[in-house]
Amino acid sequence: MGYRFVIADDHPLFRGALQQAIAGFRADCEVLEAGDFDSVKKLVAEDPDIDLVLLDLAMPGASGLSGLVALRGLNPAMPIVVVSAYDNPQTIRRALELGASGFISKSAKLDEIRKAVQSVLEGAIHTPEEIDLGEEADPEVSDLIARIQTLTPQQTRVLAMLAEGLLNKQIAYELNVSEATVKAHVSAVLQKLDVDSRTQAVILLSRMGTDPLSEGV
Structure with a gap:
């Protein structure tokens, strides 16, 4: 194959x-x-x-x-x-x-x-040769990455859908789960990201958007 x-x-x-x-x-x-x-x-x-x-x-x-x-x-x-x-x-x-x-x-x-x-x-991690990746200079981004790494795959999907502006009922339809299950996932995501609202979660995720690409280019 x-x-x-x-x-x-x-x-x-x-x-x-x-x-x-x-x-x-x-x-x-x-x-x-x-x-x-x-x-x-x-x-x-x-x-x-x-x-x-x-x-x-x-x-x-x-x-x-x-x-x-x-x-x-x-x-x-x-x-x-x-x-x-x-x-x-x-x-x-x-x-x-x-x-x-x-x-x-x-x-x-x-x-x-x-x-x-x-x-x-073959299972390896590939990076361009002769590049020193260094360490993260922004402690807030470092903390955010660590928090994102704690999300389960389903919670990560929910976070991505929140970023797209989907409502709970739309997320429930996409994931084929109940709205109550989606609310539980959203609550877990907010807790793990240490924010109080989905808006704050989306703003936080946006730091993984254009900001990382604009620096050092």
């Missing part, structure tokens, strides 16, 4: 370049493409047999690293490799801390992309 990949990027030319890299990796790969975040979420939610997602951080419908958080909630076991032009050490480190299995710079050559894909499929 061949591998099933998802290439999630809003630029068709770059999706083509990634597909070319994967085609050179193995001949029997199946590649699914998504040009916006809603499309990649749908693919991940409906297909449990995806072996790897190559995710751009700046897709329509996603806000930077919060998109990674949302996909991790949909399928925690599925490897996600972030592919981004925002390849500063801070963004790479935060992506890995939030559950990415690897990071590839958009400036990487095809052979490097194939090598990264191979290493992640």
